[in-house]
Amino acid sequence: MDAVLTARGIDKAFFGVKVLDGVDFDLHGGEIHALLGENGAGKSTLVKILTGAYRRDAGTMQLGGISVEPRSVAEAQDLGIGTVYQEVNLLENLTVAENLYLGRQPRRYGLIRRARMRDDARALLTRYGIDADPDETLAHYPVAVRQIIAIARAVDLSGKVLFLDEPTASLDAREVQALFTVLRQLRAQGMAIVIITHFLEQVYQIADRVTVLRNGRMVGSRAIADLPRRDLVALMLGRELAEATGQRDPDATPPDTPAAFRFQGYGKRGSIAPFDLDIRPGEVVGIAGLLGSGRTETARLLFGIDRADSGQATVDGQPVTLTSPEDAIRLGFGMCPEERKSDGIVGDLSLRQNIVLALQARRGWAHPVPRREADALAERYIKALDIRPPDPNRPIKFLSGGNQQKAILARWLATDPRLLILDEPTRGIDIGAHAEIINLIARLRADGMALVVISSEIEELVAYSSRIVVLSDRHHVRELRGDQINAQAIVDAMAQPGAAA
Structure with missing residues (x-):
């Protein structure tokens, strides 16, 4: 043909x-x-x-x-x-008919023939099986x-x-x-x-x-x-990923450590199907899936940006309600969003102001962070994360992508979070900053922090995740543990139909 x-x-x-x-x-x-x-x-x-x-x-x-x-x-x-x-x-x-014929309305003597337009619209709607009134x-x-x-x-x-x-x-x-x-x-x-x-x-x-x-x-x-679905996923990700196995770090979290954060039957209609997720201190829960699979929707739900309409969340065994990011911050959650320029940094504010932003939000705007404390926090995290240039007064919009990402991480570390959610933390940054953030994830895990990390970099997830939850078509379809964690298993799980969850 x-x-x-x-x-x-x-x-x-x-x-x-x-x-x-x-x-x-x-x-x-x-x-x-x-x-x-x-x-x-x-x-x-x-x-x-x-x-x-x-x-x-x-x-x-x-x-x-x-x-x-x-x-x-x-x-x-x-x-x-x-x-x-x-x-x-x-x-x-405008009416349905006006939208269908906008800019090309039937006319006679320069006047719109509304009856003709209505009849034409009704015929067009009938052709497509649309039960709509042309005049509505x-x-x-x-x-x-x-x-x-x-x-x-x-x-x-x-x-x-x-x-x-x-x-x-x-x-x-x-x-x-x-x-x-x-x-x-x-x-x-x-x-x-x-x-x-x-x-x-x-x-x-x-x-x-x-x-x-x-x-x-x-x-x-x-x-x-x-x-086959598996071959389509491999085409989208790159065949080299399907063959990689990655080098895993051992999981230091004892298997009998109780979950500090539990989400049971948690979901939001039209966003992400109900899922169960337990998160323990000192472990990294990796989230894998193709674009549109529900990765970011899961993060938004965990952090209270979107409100769940099903299920229950508990922290240390106590039921909690996450109606906003403010609720999440009070509970000790932090989140670095995928779109750092639009959702993460405040470009015209200084590096210092961006670093103390979450801490200020937790304390409330009626209780400003003292300048001396802000200076000390900025100096500490600029040095600890090697943010360059190390000028706390520089507007953050003039920093490179990698340094902006490290500044957002510093913002949440300054709040001493118990659970840190990272959505594509290494996307669009240079190789040096990339390696530093990967090392930071490993250090935070070793220090006992609970992390949820979303990444399209499969080898990264394999290397640092304690467990990996795989999503497909906005469903959590599989959880991989221990020896199950490898790139091929992730690709195979991504190819599962979401309805199979």
């Missing part, structure tokens, strides 16, 4: 950093094609080039065998390429219905190729199946569909083919029927 859309040798760089390197991509009519890859793989950049949002630096693109170079999303739509983003880009204050405002309907309305509009505008960016991220299981029914209908009509998703279970439900990007390069494109 000839490809409807073909891209060859696509390159793209931002500020001298290449994010796409010679990517090839083919899309056929009457297929649903999953585009997969971890953070930074280049998926969104490729889609934005193919849909006119970005201009490519090099390469060619053909639609129906004809060379094209869309210079805008509107121009791509005119060519037959539609896009629906995760955050539905429709206007909630879009805000009246749930996200799933808005998503399908956005798809109906995009297909009506374009009609050849449809790109969907994380369309199921905010949907429950029933809503996902309703969306898939529409996508299967479009596929049967010959539509070429690309879906970006992190849910492997859904990939195997809906996709005909899959293309995997890694570090800006296309590493594989296969028919889903010929691709």
Whole structure:
């Protein structure tokens, strides 16, 4: 079958950093094609080039065998390429009919023919099995219905190729199946569909083919029927990881040490399925899983950023309620987030101010940390963690990524936490800082601190984790202990369907 859309040798760089390197991509009519890859793989950049949002630096693109170079999303739509983003880009204050025909309303003598628009909208909604009133405002309907309305509009505008960016991220299981029914209908009509998703279970439900990007390069494109889940996970992570065994440090925590922190049946609908997790002093619980598996959602729940709607948490055997990070901090929890620039540092504040931030939050803003104490804490942790340059007055935004990460760690160490949650602590930092943080994790474990560490670096988890919990499709699917902890076992567990939990 000839490809409807073909891209060859696509390159793209931002500020001298290449994010796409010679990517090839083919899309056929009457297929649903999953585009997969971890953070930074280049998926969104490729889609934005193919849909006119970005201009490519090099390469060619053909639609129906004809060379094209869309210079805008509107121009791509005119060519037959539609896009629906995760955050539905429709206007909630307008009616369903107005959203479907916005910018192309039927007119007569310069006036909008509202009756005609309403009838056309009703016919379009019926075609997609959407039970919606054309005269009702879009805000009246749930996200799933808005998503399908956005798809109906995009297909009506374009009609050849449809790109969907994380369309199921905010949907429950029933809503996902309703969306898939529409996508299967479009596929049967010959539509070429690309879906970006992190849910492997859904990939195997809906996709005909899959293309995997890694570090800006296309590493594989296969028919889903010929691709076992384990092989797909290995493609996404890199085959070298599947073969690595890592070098493990011995676990110094006695097996009979009671759990200080227990989470039983803990979960949040639409975020992470209920799970059980015990954490003992002096151990590192590693959290492994592909992007979108529920790793960060687990951390947010443990730290009270998101509130659980099922289960029970206990500390030292006493029930506790985590309704906010303030509750977690009072209980002796700390957390270094994955996105340090947006969620971790306060860029315009000094290094000193960033280090004492969590301690100040625990004491309350009515009781400011004295300057002498702040100076002493900053000096202590700047020296202990070798933060450079060692200037406590320097705005933290001028530090390197690795030193910013160490400053966030210093912030929580200054509170003397009992449980420290680290979400991707070594991502995006230089080799020297990387090694220092790995050594720090080992020291904190040896000193008796309880740690939960989320990382996409499998060898790291193997090396320092006492136990590893593996997630898939927002379910905790397996816990590895002792001799079970190796890279191959982690990859195999990642390939398990989430519903198997």
